[in-house]
Amino acid sequence: MKLVVGNACLQHGPESTAPLDCLHCAVREIAVCTALSAPERERLRGIAVTKSFESGATIFAAEEPTAMVGTVVQGTIKCFKLMVDGRQQVVGFLFPGDFIGSPTQETTRLFAEALTPVELCIFPFPAIQRLIREMPNLERRLLQLANDDLDLAQEWMLLLGRKTAQERLATFLLLLAQKMRARGGAGDVPQGQIALPMNRSEIADYLGLTIETVSRQFSKLKAAGHIAIANNSEVTIRNLDGLTAIAEGAA
Amino acid sequence: MKLVVGNACLQHGPESTAPLDCLHCAVREIAVCTALSAPERERLRGIAVTKSFESGATIFAAEEPTAMVGTVVQGTIKCFKLMVDGRQQVVGFLFPGDFIGSPTQETTRLFAEALTPVELCIFPFPAIQRLIREMPNLERRLLQLANDDLDLAQEWMLLLGRKTAQERLATFLLLLAQKMRARGGAGDVPQGQIALPMNRSEIADYLGLTIETVSRQFSKLKAAGHIAIANNSEVTIRNLDGLTAIAEGAA
């Protein structure tokens, strides 16, 4: 486990204070800002700064005072919990367009680590708290996002508490496929092709399994013809219905 | 599994339309309404109705259009997910003062069932959506509640994905004790005494275990002197530090 310790955010690293170019932002169609009126978006832009993280960097760590929230512009992030003896549970992977951080909690409860080079559009904590009070549209959007996250977390509780290893991996792949579809838009990514920017260990920590079990289940799904494995970070869904049946425990 | 099927809410059963007596409400100190100003509380009261459910009744079911949200005034509720083959995952128990339902989602994602006789203070869905738009304080409070719920859900993902049976039960008992403390106030409940309004099967479905394993872990904690078991629905914490150490995996 490689942890860059300390409150990395807002302290070092390349941070642009130049005016943001929201009009050409890659995620302007899906991020929080979507819900805002033009003048509101302008105000939000006023407090935003962009920041880059190299692969493996800690974005924030649990127990720290919350320094920021923000939008993922580029890259993949894993959010996770840690136990004192090192056991790890990934609670979510974040992709471009996703919102990161809790806008109401004074203290961070999670660790966030960049799995690839990451670019964030950051809203410093005190500033965003002020803006939330002044912009009901922003607050409404955040409430919606929080409820959606809660829904996904509860779905994952079902997975972790009641599904078999096979069902977990199938569910995971379908979730990624769905996220890609919701994002990538049209022909961006070929039908059923899934990028895996995380390694087996991180998948295992998301699914509550070991790397060996994850690997075995990949092999099994491949042998059954449900997926094809190009390389370790790219798989293709060959049989969507079959995979769905497995994920729901109907197989 | 006893399921009263159908959209039970707002359709039948005793439902009071008389003006609510908020001043003497048992949960007025902790519920959503706490965050509101006097006139705001008055408006919220205007759309509220109380409703009772008998033990075992379905309060709402997954996939239904959301009919209401509300506050638990009395009783205990379990919220859970179901798989097609009947596997069940409890995602939370709700106690007096807790908020029930998602104020942003048009469709219900969970089942909610009364474990004891339950009294709810109900806010019909269209009305609450309107009020949210008009009362920023209400929205702010709901955002806070949603983020707290999300935090708890992620803590539970760690439990379900990475903790042993022993650690799960210890964590569960400590969570209940903490909830009781946060609620019951002063001498209401004797030190470390925990009421268990749910049976072993429901605990098992919350912890991702079987009833047999739950039972064995109860016996083990009792044998180790960490808890005392008065009867099946009441336990006492004898060794808080020991239990905490177990829950955190430090034992």
Place this chain on the structure above:
DNA sequence: CGAACTGTTGAATAAGGTCAAACCAGGTGG
């Protein structure tokens, strides 16, 4: 080309699940 990772596969082990029997408390009815 070889070192260092990361991932895969196999064999042995353990934790928790399954099946089955015993237990116990609370309610029923003689």
Place this chain on the structure above:
DNA sequence: CCACCTGGTTTGACCTTATTCAACAGTTCG
């Protein structure tokens, strides 16, 4: 008042799944 029944719970014996431990294969990168 007490024997009996019933549901939930506990306990025991055995089994299955996933973990652990270990060896091997494939990639990446100096």
